[in-house]
Amino acid sequence: MKNDNIEIRWHGRGGQGAITAAKIVAKAMFASGYTGVAMVPTFGTERRGAPVFTSLKVSREKIYDLSPSKRPDIVVVLDHLLLEEEDITQGLKQGGLVIINSPLAVRGYGFNGSRVAVADVTDLSVKAGLPQGMVNSGIIGSFARAAGLVELDALLKTIKDEFIGRRPGENACAAQLCFENTIMGGL
Amino acid sequence: MQIIETGNVAAALGVKLARAQVIAAYPITPQTPLTEKLSEFIESGEMQAEYIPVESEHSALAICIAAASAGARSFTATSSNGLLYMHEQIQWAAGARLPLVMCVANRGVGAPWTIWNDHQDSISQRDTGWIQIYANDHQQIIDSVLKAFCLAEEIMIPVMVCYDGYILSHTHMPFDVPDSEIADAFLPPYRPPYALDPADPANLNTVTMPDGRPDVRGDISPGYMEIRHLLQHDMVEAIPALKRVEERFRSMFGRGHDPYVEPYRCDDADYIAVSLGSLSYQLHDVADALRAEGVRAGVLSVHLYRPFPDRIIAEALNRCSGVIVFEKALSYGYQGPLCSDIKSALYRYAQGKPFVTNYILGLGGREITTQDLYEALKVSCSPDGGAGEETRWIGLKIPAGGTQT
Numbered sequence: 001m002k003n004d005n006i007e008i009r010w011h012g013r014g015g016q017g018a019i020t021a022a023k024i025v026a027k028a029m030f031a032s033g034y035t036g037v038a039m040v041p042t043f044g045t046e047r048r049g050a051p052v053f054t055s056l057k058v059s060r061e062k063i064y065d066l067s068p069s070k071r072p073d074i075v076v077v078l079d080h081l082l083l084e085e086e087d088i089t090q091g092l093k094q095g096g097l098v099i100i101n102s103p104l105a106v107r108g109y110g111f112n113g114s115r116v117a118v119a120d121v122t123d124l125s126v127k128a129g130l131p132q133g134m135v136n137s138g139i140i141g142s143f144a145r146a147a148g149l150v151e152l153d154a155l156l157k158t159i160k161d162e163f164i165g166r167r168p169g170e171n172a173c174a175a176q177l178c179f180e181n182t183i184m185g186g187l
Numbered sequence: 188m189q190i191i192e193t194g195n196v197a198a199a200l201g202v203k204l205a206r207a208q209v210i211a212a213y214p215i216t217p218q219t220p221l222t223e224k225l226s227e228f229i230e231s232g233e234m235q236a237e238y239i240p241v242e243s244e245h246s247a248l249a250i251c252i253a254a255a256s257a258g259a260r261s262f263t264a265t266s267s268n269g270l271l272y273m274h275e276q277i278q279w280a281a282g283a284r285l286p287l288v289m290c291v292a293n294r295g296v297g298a299p300w301t302i303w304n305d306h307q308d309s310i311s312q313r314d315t316g317w318i319q320i321y322a323n324d325h326q327q328i329i330d331s332v333l334k335a336f337c338l339a340e341e342i343m344i345p346v347m348v349c350y351d352g353y354i355l356s357h358t359h360m361p362f363d364v365p366d367s368e369i370a371d372a373f374l375p376p377y378r379p380p381y382a383l384d385p386a387d388p389a390n391l392n393t394v395t396m397p398d399g400r401p402d403v404r405g406d407i408s409p410g411y412m413e414i415r416h417l418l419q420h421d422m423v424e425a426i427p428a429l430k431r432v433e434e435r436f437r438s439m440f441g442r443g444h445d446p447y448v449e450p451y452r453c454d455d456a457d458y459i460a461v462s463l464g465s466l467s468y469q470l471h472d473v474a475d476a477l478r479a480e481g482v483r484a485g486v487l488s489v490h491l492y493r494p495f496p497d498r499i500i501a502e503a504l505n506r507c508s509g510v511i512v513f514e515k516a517l518s519y520g521y522q523g524p525l526c527s528d529i530k531s532a533l534y535r536y537a538q539g540k541p542f543v544t545n546y547i548l549g550l551g552g553r554e555i556t557t558q559d560l561y562e563a564l565k566v567s568c569s570p571d572g573g574a575g576e577e578t579r580w581i582g583l584k585i586p587a588g589g590t591q592t
Contacts, residue, residue, distance in 0.1 A: 023359050027191050030361055037191060039359040045302065064468040066354050067557055 005036070006149065007069040008056040011088050012078035015048040017136030020162065021078070022056045024140055025150070028158040029058050032150050038063040051086055058149075074147055077101065078121075078135055089114070098186070099146050101135050106185035116186035117146030119178045128174035130167065137163065137171035141178030152179050188364050194355035197325040197362055198264070198290045198348070199224035201332025203234045204370040205288075207262040208377075211239040211250035215269040216302045217352040218292040222264055244269040248276035248289075255285040256391060258382030260336065262287070266352055267294035267301075270308045274315075281316030281418065283392050286339035286377070287346075288332065289317075293464070293515075294352040295551040303552020304352040306463060310492075310516035310524050316418055318346040318425055319492040321463040323449070325362040327490075328355065330436065330443070333365065337374050337432045342425050344418070351465045353552070365440055373439050422494045429491060447496040448503055449488040452478065456485030458568040459504055461529060462513040463489050466555065470513065473560045482568045495528055501536030504529070509542045511567045513560070513581075515549045522578050523547060542573025548581035555582065 008025070012018030019041050026039040036059035044050065055069035070091045080102035082088055089098055089111050096114045101121035109116045121138035128138070137159050144152045152175070159175055160168040192200075198221050202210070210229070212222040228234035237254075241247045244265050251261040265273065270291055280287050291309045295301040309319060320335065322328045328350050335346040350356065365373075383389065399410040409417070429446045437443035451471050453459055460470045467488030477484040487503055504510050510533070514523030521527065526545040533540060544567050549555045559581050566572060 023191070026359055030189075030191055035361075037359075037361055039191075040354070041357055043303075043353055043357065063360070064471045065557055066358055066465055067469060067555060070556065070558070 004059060005063065006058045006074075007072045008058070008074040008076060008147075009053055009069045009072040010056065010076045010078070011051065011053045011082055011086075012136075013048070013082070014050045014052050016052075016078050017134070018052060018076075018078050019054050021076075021136040021140055022054045024137075024155065024158050024162050025143060026056055026058075027162070028150050028154045031158070032154055034058045034060060036061045036063040038066055040066050040068065042068050051082055072096065074099065074143075076139060076143060078139055080104065097146060099139070099142050099182075101139055101142070106183045109186065111186065114186055115146070115184065117142060117182050117184050119182040121174075121178050124177040124181055125174040128177050129170040130174055134174075138174035138178040141175035141180075142182040144175070145179045145182040146184060152176070189361050190364060191359050191361050192325070193220065193357055193359055194325050194328050194350050195221040195292065195357070196224055197329040198332055198350070199228065200364055201329040202262050202288075203228050204329075204365060204367055205262075205333055205336045205374055206234075206260065206371070206376070207236055207288075207336075208259040209237045209239065209251065209254035209261040210263065211241050211247040211254070211261070212263045212265065213241050213244045213247050213269060215244070215266045217294060217304075217356045218264050218266040218269070218290070220356070221290060221292065244272040245276055248273045248280065248287075251287050252276060252280050252283065252285055255280075255287055255379075256283070256383050258377070258379040260286075260340075260377040262289070264290040264292070266292045267296050267308045270312060271296060274312070277312055277315045277317060279392075280345045282414070284343040284418070285345060286336070286343055288335045288339055289345065289347050290332065291347055291349045292352040292356040293349055301551035302352075304354055305515035305550045305552070306349070307516045307550070309347060309349045312347070313493055313524060316344070316422065318344055318422070318494065320346065320348050321490055321492060322348060322350040322355070323465055323468050323488055323490075325355065325360045326442075327444075329362060329364065330440075333370060333374060334429075334432050334436055334446075336377075337435075338425065338429055340377055341432070342421055342428050343380070344421060344425060349464070354465050363442075369439050373436065425494050426491070426496050445490070447489075447491045447499045449490060450503055451486040451488070453485035453487055453503060453507075455483055456507050457483040458509045458511060458564075458572070459485045459487050459507045460511045460513060460564055461487045461489060461504075461525070463492065463515075463525060466513055466515065466549070469555065469557060470560060470564070472557060473564055476561055477565060477568060482565070484564060484568055489525065492525070495532070497528070497532035498536050500529060501532040504533060504541060505537045505539055507541050508539070508570065509544065509567060509573055511544045511546065511564060511572070513546045513548060513563075515547075517547055517550075517578070544573045545578045546581050547578050553582045
């Protein structure tokens, strides 16, 4: 209902880490001066691999409405095959942004007047030393590059804190590589 | 210190700050991460407490009752059918006047099974003699847990701190973690007025005759009815007691809020939406949208549900022309329990007698869209908006006996 919030909807598969990615961005944005931050997961009875999503709302003021995002400014997709299964960009604002982990070229994507950002996060994350399929730190790098809402350094620091004891260096490296290799397109 | 965490973690941090000594709990969605976090605190040595894993919620509360009877500060938490399984012990804890604190991550009840949010679980425990506080956000969860121990131990009545399952329990939001030294000064160690002692055996809460009778020393002991009358008397006294707790909290931590109700744009409101929990905050944006259209709408969030601060609520609603109660619970065959309570308060105290309309919504996690709230409140913000006594349902896809629309 309020128009001055930034709403970012994260779509992934159960077990892929979309909620962790959104939480890291929430923490980094809060540390960067956004007073109002709410990361609201929508829960089904998840199985691994089933489509899941979470809503991240960010504002300069406290967030009072914790309902799922209906009109997101940004949609982040951790697995490009989800685009074939569900209406992932439903409600996306005109002139919004879609960020996709995909091995396909950015010119293959069009979302009716939206900007698109693509990186092969799956491949880049393996190059960073992470096991196959770990994409939730890498996609944060693409988010930093495409959205431009928060400094990469702030995100890298939060990634290292969050993944303490769980390959912090490789996770930060994945975000750095994805930041450098995100291709912008669309509109 | 400001952190971003879930509502369940906020609750666990509150229990840790309160230095609870005994925790007995059985995991149930969406409460589970709260008890997991407490067991982690205890395992790592961050928290000095006895964590007692149990095979059921009935046993969890039975252990807390025993621990509190022996003088230990005790805590449990549950949701939904787990809370219902405690029901017998819930009544016992209140009758025994034990200062327990329990968190309820609100969830609908079966059948059919649901794991998602509504308020039917804790509302169905309304008449058990427990104090019930509803939190709207993570700050209120962590602060309420601390205040709850303080209140419970002052008046020897157990307290339930209720917060919305998933919507608060699993949402990450910023909140301030109170300083532990100030928390220790706010809530000193529990000194029970009486505690079980193997060296001095005693029977507690044995069969109590309808009439009072002389005890072994010849003093007249109260009968069951006097004991229960005292519980009612002290429950009503909990209303001013909570204010004292709140004032002390505010003076020590520099923040706080009205412990009974939280009004939003109510001063000049013609129409006031009333609800419990996080839904109240979702209604803030709806009231703002209606105000922008020239409709004088406000929101009254009820924090203290039992004891019911009826005079305070009636005074808050007295000057408006319509009250619209949004509820995630139902007294089947009648209406929402909060709606009935509000009508009763207005009958006793209000001169103006505003109309009262009741919306039922969000049962079993049915999504509550802000647009739906806006449309419902807009319809009800009119002089004839209160027409009809039937409950109105928001978000129904198939009407009773009907086909899909």
